[in-house]
Amino acid sequence: MLEIKNLVKKYGMVTAVNNFNLVVKKGSIYGFVGPNGAGKTTTMKIMAGLLPATSGTIRIDGFDVTEQSKLLKQKIGYMPDFFGVYDDLKVMEYMDFYAGTYYIPYKERPALINSLLEIVDLAHKKDAYVDSLSRGMKQRLCLSRSLVHDPDLLILDEPASGLDPRARVEMKEILKQLQTMGKTIIISSHILPELAEICTEIGIIDHGKLAAEGTVQEIMRRLEKNRILQMKPLKHMDKLCQVLQEQPNIVDIMESTDYVEFAFNGTDEEASRLLANIISAEIPILSFKEKEGNLEEIFMRVTGGDEK
Amino acid sequence: MMMNPVLRREMRTSLRNWRVFGAIMLYVLFVAGGAGIFLYVNMFESYNYGFDPRNMVYLYAILCAMQMGLVLITTPALAAGSISGERERQTLDLLLVTKMSQFSIVIGKLVSSMGLILLMVIATLPIFAVVFYFGGVTLPALLGMIGFILLTACMAGSISIFFSCIFKRTVISIVMVYLVIGGLCFGTLLATALYYTSYWNLYQKDPGLIVPILLLVGNPGVGFFSVIDGQLGTNFVETVFRIYGTQNGWTNWVVKNYWVVNAAANVAIICFFLAMATYFVNPIKGKRK
Numbered sequence: 001m002l003e004i005k006n007l008v009k010k011y012g013m014v015t016a017v018n019n020f021n022l023v024v025k026k027g028s029i030y031g032f033v034g035p036n037g038a039g040k041t042t043t044m045k046i047m048a049g050l051l052p053a054t055s056g057t058i059r060i061d062g063f064d065v066t067e068q069s070k071l072l073k074q075k076i077g078y079m080p081d082f083f084g085v086y087d088d089l090k091v092m093e094y095m096d097f098y099a100g101t102y103y104i105p106y107k108e109r110p111a112l113i114n115s116l117l118e119i120v121d122l123a124h125k126k127d128a129y130v131d132s133l134s135r136g137m138k139q140r141l142c143l144s145r146s147l148v149h150d151p152d153l154l155i156l157d158e159p160a161s162g163l164d165p166r167a168r169v170e171m172k173e174i175l176k177q178l179q180t181m182g183k184t185i186i187i188s189s190h191i192l193p194e195l196a197e198i199c200t201e202i203g204i205i206d207h208g209k210l211a212a213e214g215t216v217q218e219i220m221r222r223l224e225k226n227r228i229l230q231m232k233p234l235k236h237m238d239k240l241c242q243v244l245q246e247q248p249n250i251v252d253i254m255e256s257t258d259y260v261e262f263a264f265n266g267t268d269e270e271a272s273r274l275l276a277n278i279i280s281a282e283i284p285i286l287s288f289k290e291k292e293g294n295l296e297e298i299f300m301r302v303t304g305g306d307e308k
Numbered sequence: 309m310m311m312n313p314v315l316r317r318e319m320r321t322s323l324r325n326w327r328v329f330g331a332i333m334l335y336v337l338f339v340a341g342g343a344g345i346f347l348y349v350n351m352f353e354s355y356n357y358g359f360d361p362r363n364m365v366y367l368y369a370i371l372c373a374m375q376m377g378l379v380l381i382t383t384p385a386l387a388a389g390s391i392s393g394e395r396e397r398q399t400l401d402l403l404l405v406t407k408m409s410q411f412s413i414v415i416g417k418l419v420s421s422m423g424l425i426l427l428m429v430i431a432t433l434p435i436f437a438v439v440f441y442f443g444g445v446t447l448p449a450l451l452g453m454i455g456f457i458l459l460t461a462c463m464a465g466s467i468s469i470f471f472s473c474i475f476k477r478t479v480i481s482i483v484m485v486y487l488v489i490g491g492l493c494f495g496t497l498l499a500t501a502l503y504y505t506s507y508w509n510l511y512q513k514d515p516g517l518i519v520p521i522l523l524l525v526g527n528p529g530v531g532f533f534s535v536i537d538g539q540l541g542t543n544f545v546e547t548v549f550r551i552y553g554t555q556n557g558w559t560n561w562v563v564k565n566y567w568v569v570n571a572a573a574n575v576a577i578i579c580f581f582l583a584m585a586t587y588f589v590n591p592i593k594g595k596r597k
Contacts, residue, residue, distance in 0.1 A: 048405050050591045066592060070407075078405045084398035088321045100313030101406035145402070 001026040001153060001184045002047070007056035009042050009208075016042045018208035020056070024186060024201075026152075029179055031199035032188035039208035040188040041081055044157045047186070048078040060153055074102070077146035081157040081188075085138055087131035091122060094130050095145060102149035116144040120174055136167030143174065154178065156187045172198050228291040229271065232259040234284035243281050247274055261291065313408065314416025319423060328424065332431050335378060339432045342374045343367060347438070364442035369536050371436060372453050376532050379425055379461045380493070384485035386424055387468035389478035390417035391589060396478065404591055411586045414473075418465050418582070425461045429454055449539045456535050456567065460528045463574040464489055466581035473588040489528075496527045504552060516553040521562055521569070526577060531570030538567065 002024040009017040017039040024030045032040045045051040047058055049069040058065040063072050086094060095113040104112065117123040120140035125133065133141060139159060146154060159175075160168045175185060175198055189195050195202055196216045204212040204219070212219050233240045240260055244253055249266040264271060275288050322328050346367050351359065391414075394400040403413060439445055467488055471481035500523045507515035524530045533544040549555065549563045562569055587593065 045401075048401075050401055050404060052592045069592065073405065073407045076405065078401075080398075080401050082398055083402060086317065086321065086397075086399065088324050089317070093317075093320065097313055097317045098402075098406065100310070100316060101403065101408045103310060103407060106310070142402075149407070 001028075001061060002186070003057075003059045004043075004047075005057045005059075007043065007046065007058065008054045009039070009046060009051065010054045016208055017046070017053075020205075020208060020210060022203060022210060022213075024184060026184050027179070027182060028200040029175065029185045029187060029198055031195035031202035032186060032205060033190070033195060033202055034188075034205035036190070038205045040205055041157055042208075043205070044078075044155050044186070044188060045080075047155050048076055049073070050078075074149055075152050077149070077151035077154045079142050079146045079154070079156045079159055081161060083142055085130045085141070087129065089130055090126070091117070091128055091130060091133070091141060092126045094141065095148065098145045098148050104149070112148070116147055119147070119177065120144040121170065134167075136163050136170070139163060139167070139171065140174065143171075147178075152182075152184060154183050154185045154187075156185065158188055158190070160189060227264050227271075228261060229264045230259055230261050230287070230289050230291045231278070231285060232287040234286050236283045239281070240278065240283050243278055243283065247277065250274075259287075312412060312416040312419065314403075314413055315420045315423075318416070318420030322420070322424060331382070331424075332428050335382065335428045336431050336435070338378065339371060339374050340435050343371055343435050343438060346370055361442045362444065364439055365444040365540055368436070368439045368445045368450075369540060371432075371439070372457070372536065373532065375429060375432065375454075375457050376460065376528065379429070379457055380464055380489055380528060382428065383421065383425060383461045383464040384468045384482055384489065387418065387421035387465040388472050388482040388485045390421060390469055391472040391585070392475055392478045392481050393472075395476055404589075410590045411582075414469055414582055414585045414589060417469055417472075418462070421465050421468070422458065422462055425465075426458065429457065445539065453535055453539065456531070456571065459571055459574050460531070463526075463528070463577050466578045466585070470581040470585040470588070473585045492526050493529055496523050497529075499523050500552075514551075514553040517549055517555065517559045517563065520549060520552045521559065521566075524566075525569055525573040527570070528574075531567050531574075534565070534567035534570065538565075 002022070004020055004022040007017050007020040008015065020039070020043060032044070034040050042051065046053050047060075047065060049065055049072065053066065060072055060075055063075075065072060086097070089097065092113060095116065096109055099109045099112065114123060114126070117126055120143055122133075122137060122140055122144065125137065130138070130141065139162075143156070143159060146156075156175075160171050163171060175187065178185060187195065187199070199216075201213070201215055202219065203210050231240065231244075237255065237258075237260070241253060241255055244250055244260065244262060249264055249270060251263045251265070253260060253262040264274070266274070271290075275285070279285060350363055353359075391400065394403060404410075408416075436450060440447075464485070468481070468485045471484045471488075472478070475481040475484065500520045503519055503523065504515055507513075530545060530548070537543050537545050545566050546555070546563055549566075553559075555563050
């Protein structure tokens with residue numbers, strides 16, 4: 001669906017996007033993660049035809065974004081990170097205006113707009129002035145606007161920014177629904193756990209380069225040399241820590257009030273042997289599990305832990 | 309046929325705004341005030357010298373001049389924020405990703421501004437009815453004058469939209485448009501006068517008509533007086549040009565029909581600035597950066 005090759009964008013001496021390569025499959029939800037200033041918005045703007053690239057190519061369904069931008073306007077739905085609305089328009093009129101910009105015939109517009117407002121749960125607000133809508137509603141309205149011409153690819157730049165938790169959940173549900181409708185979605189966010197839940201793949205961008213890419217699990221497997229194991233004893237916490245220190249493949253033991261976490265560099269068999277050793281040392285164990293990593297940890301590790 | 313979406317939205321929203329009604333009201337009051345003062349002065353003088361209905365054609369000239377001046381002042385205020393306003397409101401990107409061409413966006417903005425100007429001009433037509441009561445001016449003449457004023461407004465509008473595309477802030481684009489319009493109205497007159505003085509100082513003879521004709525080609529005031537000359541039988545423009553040299557051959561025709569040259573120049577200016585605005589509003593501009 002989308003193929004980016006050796007994309008470079010420079011602003012004078014500053015390189016915002018540096019030899020960026022990416023492939024997004026049709027029907028997937030691709031999450032763009034990166035610290036502020038990493039080049040997410042710049043890349044998305046180039047994809048949407050709003051910025052010229054310094055070099056490199058972006059192809060959507062085989063069409064070049066720069067050379068065939070007119071053809072691609074029908075295929076792309078774009079929602080920027082910051083956007084304004086025409087406050088003196090009603091919701092229905094707002095949608096009608098954007099339907100007009102895609103030359104959708106007048107007769108088809110009411111049914112189309114109603115169905116789009118249904119998707120974003122704004123049908124009850126169709127006669128309200130855009131000005132009177134909440135931030136979350138405006139975000140949803142902008143999303144429905146980007147769907148007005150039935151695009152195949154949706155480029156959504158931080159669609160959940162500034163939303164309260166409930167509005168974020170609603171936005172996630174809408175995105176899942178859009179995926180079932182066959183849309184390919186590229187979404188950026190710095191709210192990382194959210195992307196983990198909805199994205200089929202993520203790409204971590206840092207200093208304009210793709211630092212890591214794949215499913216959350218793939219990236220974690222690749223990045224994590226040591227697995228984090230968690231053990232909860234019924235009693236004898238001190239003894240447990242002492243035994244663990246004597247075992248091979250264990251580093252960074254962190255003792256908490258009722259459990260112990262440690263980095264373990266070994267196979268599953270070695271982990272099971274470790275558990276057997278501890279039980280044979282007469283330490284009663286209530287639970288023993290591998291701690292699941294999350295996007296936040298991956299993000300901090302890949303980007304060096306600093307939000308630029 | 310589908311109406312330009314930008315034009316449709318602008319027309320819909322502008323008339324929801326009290327500022328537009330306020331502007332139209334002020335515009336009409338200003339023109340009516342001018343007409344009222346003229347009538348009062350004429351009637352007051354009539355006690356001593358008698359009322360001459362033939363003077364009422366000058367009321368027509370004054371009303372038209374006021375229209376022209378007001379249009380040149382109002383158009384930049386309406387049009388110079390058309391694109392920069394979208395940028396300030398953060399709606400420009402949303403517009404540029406749609407299937408509308410940059411030219412359609414620019415034309416939509418220009419025509420919507422012209423629509424408001426037309427509304428203002430139409431709103432003042434009842435005041436012109438006073439002139440028709442006394443006669444001396446025909447309806448086609450009035451329509452011709454309105455056409456010329458609207459063409460001039462279109463010229464000011466295209467310059468306004470161009471600057472609106474160039475500058476991110478509306479205030480700066482408004483200032484720039486007023487500077488350019490001021491330059492066209494007064495700067496060209498000053499340049500012509502300076503040319504005459506320098507030429508006379510150097511050669512002690514009249515400089516001829518070609519340079520003044522070219523310098524004043526975009527001057528809305530000279531074009532306006534040329535139309536008035538044609539309609540009322542006055543010869544303001546001929547008198548001005550006579551200073552620079554003798555009219556003969558094609559210069560004679562040009563001076564007598566200077567409004568045609570001025571209108572053609574306006575069309576050229578409109579085309580040029582619309583093309584430039586279309587180019588500058590395009591985020592890609594056909595090349596890599």
